[in-house]
Amino acid sequence: MFRPLLQSFGALLVLDADCRRIQATSTNLACLTGIELPENGELSLACALGKRLSQRVRRELQGQQRLPGPLAFIRPKHSSVRFQLHAYRVDEQVIVEIEPLNPLGKRRLLGTVNERLMHLAEATHQEELLDSLVNAIQQLTGHDRVSVCHFDSDWHGLIVAEALGERLPSLLGQRFPASDFPITLRRSYENHPVRLIEDVNAPPEMLMPAFSAIPLSGSFLRAPAPERQRYLKRLGVSSSLSLAMQGDTGLWGLVFCHSATPHSVEPPVRDAVRTLVQMATQRMLLLRARQEARYLQRVQDSLVLSTRARSEPQSPQRLLHEQAATWMKLFRAHGIVLWVNGGAYQAGVTPSPEAISQFVLRLERAHVHSGPWCTRELAKEPLTCSLAMPEQCGALAVPLSMNATQRAWLILFRPEQVETLYWAMQPSANPLPASIVTPSVAWYEEVVGKSEAWQRVERLAAVDLGEDLTLAISAYEISSLNMHLERERKALAEANQRLEQLAHFDPLTKVWNRYRIEEAINAELVAAKRYAAAFALLLFDVDNFKQINDSYGHSVGDDVLVALARLVESSLRGCDHLGRWGGEEFIVLATHSDVDAAVGLAERLRSLVAELHIAGLEQAVTVSIGVAVWQPGDSCKTLISRADDAMYRAKHGGRNRVEMALEPMAPTH
Numbered sequence: 106m107f108r109p110l111l112q113s114f115g116a117l118l119v120l121d122a123d124c125r126r127i128q129a130t131s132t133n134l135a136c137l138t139g140i141e142l143p144e145n146g147e148l149s150l151a152c153a154l155g156k157r158l159s160q161r162v163r164r165e166l167q168g169q170q171r172l173p174g175p176l177a178f179i180r181p182k183h184s185s186v187r188f189q190l191h192a193y194r195v196d197e198q199v200i201v202e203i204e205p206l207n208p209l210g211k212r213r214l215l216g217t218v219n220e221r222l223m224h225l226a227e228a229t230h231q232e233e234l235l236d237s238l239v240n241a242i243q244q245l246t247g248h249d250r251v252s253v254c255h256f257d258s259d260w261h262g263l264i265v266a267e268a269l270g271e272r273l274p275s276l277l278g279q280r281f282p283a284s285d286f287p288i289t290l291r292r293s294y295e296n297h298p299v300r301l302i303e304d305v306n307a308p309p310e311m312l313m314p315a316f317s318a319i320p321l322s323g324s325f326l327r328a329p330a331p332e333r334q335r336y337l338k339r340l341g342v343s344s345s346l347s348l349a350m351q352g353d354t355g356l357w358g359l360v361f362c363h364s365a366t367p368h369s370v371e372p373p374v375r376d377a378v379r380t381l382v383q384m385a386t387q388r389m390l391l392l393r394a395r396q397e398a399r400y401l402q403r404v405q406d407s408l409v410l411s412t413r414a415r416s417e418p419q420s421p422q423r424l425l426h427e428q429a430a431t432w433m434k435l436f437r438a439h440g441i442v443l444w445v446n447g448g449a450y451q452a453g454v455t456p457s458p459e460a461i462s463q464f465v466l467r468l469e470r471a472h473v474h475s476g477p478w479c480t481r482e483l484a485k486e487p488l489t490c491s492l493a494m495p496e497q498c499g500a501l502a503v504p505l506s507m508n509a510t511q512r513a514w515l516i517l518f519r520p521e522q523v524e525t526l527y528w529a530m531q532p533s534a535n536p537l538p539a540s541i542v543t544p545s546v547a548w549y550e551e552v553v554g555k556s557e558a559w560q561r562v563e564r565l566a567a568v569d570l571g572e573d574l575t576l577a578i579s580a581y582e583i584s585s586l587n588m589h590l591e592r593e594r595k596a597l598a599e600a601n602q603r604l605e606q607l608a609h610f611d612p613l614t615k616v617w618n619r620y621r622i623e624e625a626i627n628a629e630l631v632a633a634k635r636y637a638a639a640f641a642l643l644l645f646d647v648d649n650f651k652q653i654n655d656s657y658g659h660s661v662g663d664d665v666l667v668a669l670a671r672l673v674e675s676s677l678r679g680c681d682h683l684g685r686w687g688g689e690e691f692i693v694l695a696t697h698s699d700v701d702a703a704v705g706l707a708e709r710l711r712s713l714v715a716e717l718h719i720a721g722l723e724q725a726v727t728v729s730i731g732v733a734v735w736q737p738g739d740s741c742k743t744l745i746s747r748a749d750d751a752m753y754r755a756k757h758g759g760r761n762r763v764e765m766a767l768e769p770m771a772p773t774h
């Protein structure tokens with residue numbers, strides 16, 4: 106049969122959900138509170154508390170899970186004795202806990218609490234805050250030892266603040282193993298943050314009737330579990346008040362108030378301590394949040410630099426070279442790797458490229474989600490244990506999503522951090538009776554093979570950095586691609602230019618070739634037909650060129666052709682064109698020219714050429730020129746043919762001459 110066991114410093118009433126009928130009472134009700142209930146008949150709450158108080162309880166509990174705060178009351182006719190009651194719902198029942206209040210300077214208590222709350226609100230560091238908290242609590246409760254125990258990620262408890270009675274040795278900086286805080290215990294603190302045991306050695310009392318299966322796990326008055334009793338006795342603790350400090354991600358720690366002798370705590374004091382602990386916890390979370398915000402800001406500031414890298418894209422190698430020292434400092438790392446496109450860029454102390462590439466291969470397979478991966482014990486991780494990375498103990502790897510199929514990695518390495526842990530208690534049951542009040546043995550161990558833990562805020566900051574790097578590296582890749590495209594574009598333009606040169610220009614003299622000049626003549630023919638704008642062709646040929654070649658050599662012959670082309674070209678108007686027709690024959694296309702203009706031009710060119718001086722050539726260079734002016738009905742062929750005839754007439758006429766082409770033959774019908 107389930108028999109709820111209670112501590113006798115309070116009494117208890119169990120009511121129906123409606124808060125009217127008393128279903129059960131603790132057997133100490135009458136002797137502790139003087140409330141006598143009639144032996145027979147149905148018992149109402151009003152019988153126990155009086156009409157007004159019971160109505161108030163009912164009213165304030167309506168629709169609520171618990172009363173917002175304790176209700177103080179006196180019993181009529183016994184006005185010297187004060188009580189306070191708490192009421193809360195459990196399933197279909199309401200539990201009312203009644204505790205006597207000793208006459209106490211409540212006003213003084215309020216003053217002390219307010220003053221202490223002010224101190225807490227003014228604290229600017231966690232250490233200062235917790236010191237202020239434990240001192241305030243000790244002042245209020247008078248326990249021998251008040252300490253704050255903070256849980257690490259393995260649920261070992263570290264004493265981070267304490268206030269001590271005289272001649273007690275300090276436990277500050279010492280640890281209690283996780284086995285001292287089993288999950289059931291931690292859960293119970295999460296649900297009910299205050300636990301008071303005034304006398305650990307007091308036998309639990311069976312104060313509720315055997316038939317009432319009442320869930321008392323949330324009651325102040327519930328008796329401690331036997332194993333907890335044994336544990337506290339082993340510590341030499343006779344009375345204990347403990348309170349949870351609830352962090353934003355779970356139980357942050359516990360406040361312990363311990364005494365070596367039984368020690369009672371008045372309900373208002375207990376409630377005041379609870380308020381102080383809640384306030385201190387809030388303040389601590391705020392201080393931590395501020396500290397984290399400052400840290401994140403520092404990381405953000407380092408990103409601003411890589412933001413600059415976005416406008417002036419830098420290679421991963423350069424980024425790492427410029428930023429590695431800052432990032433290593435921020436992340437307390439001694440090595441950084443940027444793994445991009447299958448290659449490792451490294452700074453500081455890092456594993457060999459082969460070890461990194463193996464590591465990344467395994468990460469890619471084992472760690473498919475987009476969050477970071479981290480460990481502080483590479484040697485113990487299945488993913489990394491077989492990799493030879495002796496100088497690294499911790500790693501934080503952040504995937505960078507470069508595109509849908511490819512991930513780059515930012516990997517930070519931390520060195521081993523040898524840590525000395527001072528244990529107040531050994532994890533396994535210690536056969537020697539140790540005492541928390543007066544610890545008998547100091548026991549410590551050295552932890553090797555681990556790096557410092559990666560804090561949540563550091564992981565968040567690394568993700569921020571990863572996102573920034575993804576952008577910076579992408580910007581660099583895009584800019585490299587653009588540069589490559591620009592180079593290709595230039596090479597293509599140059600090739601096109603060369604092609605154009607080859608297609609339209611004579612390689613020796615650099616004037617238009619036959620194809621191009623023919624094109625120009627045809628275009629001019631079209632314009633002449635449409636606008637009846639006359640133009641002329643001057644076809645000229647170097648006189649006795651064979652003899653120059655034969656006497657001075659081909660290269661002098663070439664020089665003659667080049668010098669001739671330069672001379673003629675430079676003597677033409679911008680709208681006239683020179684082309685090499687073949688061998689030592691050239692054509693001048695003279696636009697907007699009638700017979701007189703064309704003959705004038707031909708004469709001018711002839712006499713200019715006759716004065717041409719070529720180095721190494723001891724004879725004059727002359728040309729014979731045939732001039733044909735466009736006539737309606739001319740084609741390119743007829744025009745050139747007429748100019749050619751005229752040129753041959755000039756040759757036969759003695760060379761170094763200009764001859765006009767004959768009128769074209771009228772078409773015969």
Ligand SMILES: Nc1nc2c(ncn2[C@@H]2O[C@H](COP(=O)(O)OP(=O)(O)OP(=O)(O)O)[C@@H](O)[C@H]2O)c(=O)[nH]1
Nearest residue numbers: 646647648649650651652654659662663688689756
């Ligand atoms: N050096 C050089 N010679 C060329 C080039 N193209 C043609 N020739 C030469 O020019 C000469 C032309 O000779 P011909 O057609 O007999 O005419 P010519 O000697 O100038 O006599 P006339 O035209 O009657 O005054 C040939 O020997 C060709 O080999 C060239 O690009 N460079």
